[in-house]
Amino acid sequence: MNRGPVARTEFAKYLEQTLDINRFRDYCPNGLQVEGRSEIRSLVTGVTASLALLEAAAEAGADAILVHHGYFWRGEDARVVGPKQKRLRLLLNRDINLFAYHLPLDMHPVFGNNAQLAARLGLRADGRFGDDGIGWLGAVEPGGPATAGELARLVEHRLGRTPLLVGDPARQVRRIGWCTGAAHSMLDAAIAGGADIYLSGEISEPTVHLARESGVAYLACGHHASERYGVQALGEHLTQHFGIAHRFIDIPNPV
Template structure:
């Protein structure tokens, strides 16, 4: 099929509707963060709008970049200096658009990070928990995977990352809670929702004690590792819907 283009503002409107961005109280603006050229033929997606991603996107001839972690976070220095200046200058010099979606991309039932992680690990979602229903709760779809250790091996196999386990690997799986990225603060909500296992990207020092004291096994699987798949799925959807070029570029991050 011949490659086409899409108008920048039409794409922004489509993404706003699809991801329901006005629903969320977020830490950053969701949508078009840096305005570039009007006509988009080539879209590059990635997790974080780092210099490495921008450079790789420019090599692909990107007209627009779609990320989960963009710019202008609440509480950050508003001055355009240092690395912020370098990043913005690259985009503006080359007339490249930057679209960023944080919580809306975590939450989307099809393209969201939680949904895509569940698909890769074989998690069957049954309910939600936490503020804005950010956390997901469910069970393993494969009856052969019965222990925390089994789930950990599944994570390593599917994500290419060995998770940090807090708890007994022999503990049997019951209700599993999960939320990608820096979702360690939702552990208490997961416990209240009935989870006996919780999986996220990051874990913090107090979370270790709460997991141990509650008897809920915790798997920390990596912030980047758990959030690679939503933006990739969304980029593929946009390419199929509007017949534009799409490249997902994975800039490795050990965290």
């Protein structure tokens, strides 16, 4: 293990290689989004680069912030006005680096949101579905929940959030599909993959009907709640690898 500080360029290169960011066609740029100071001693991780997170990170003395949801999304207004101006002004005035990783953090086999959600819920992955295999498929570990209702209660206990279950709570659960965040549109692919129940973060109106009509239960666990664990795992790894300080700051979000 190295001892901090670490050069920003070395930090960025390590993340580029570790998350294999160049293989993804994403909705936003992955990597360094806002350049700050050249050396990193203290890292803050969080789910979304909201103003509240930036203010908390600045107060904590962070040299860099690493998030799952950053900036410069495809199709967004390019003007630096309103909330975007306030966020960028804070980062630039405080000379703080912002790193963001979207699909690479969803899909990483160890630090990814799907992998970390599986670890938290005791799920054992043995298959993939959807574009580029972004959805995971597998089974509950022995002794785990046997029904949709039991799985919903486990999610509530482990994530600290009451999920929305669409379907029969008594439905037997053998095969589970999951994909964190806003992946409700992948219910069809999960059904085709043989899932008895599908977990994601958000839900849409058509998803309710498809779950009811297919008999495959749907569990909406919360976009934010389902994606809190990838950045934490990655931040802890970076602490071990580079010897820098790390703190995860959770900005509550009901969605």
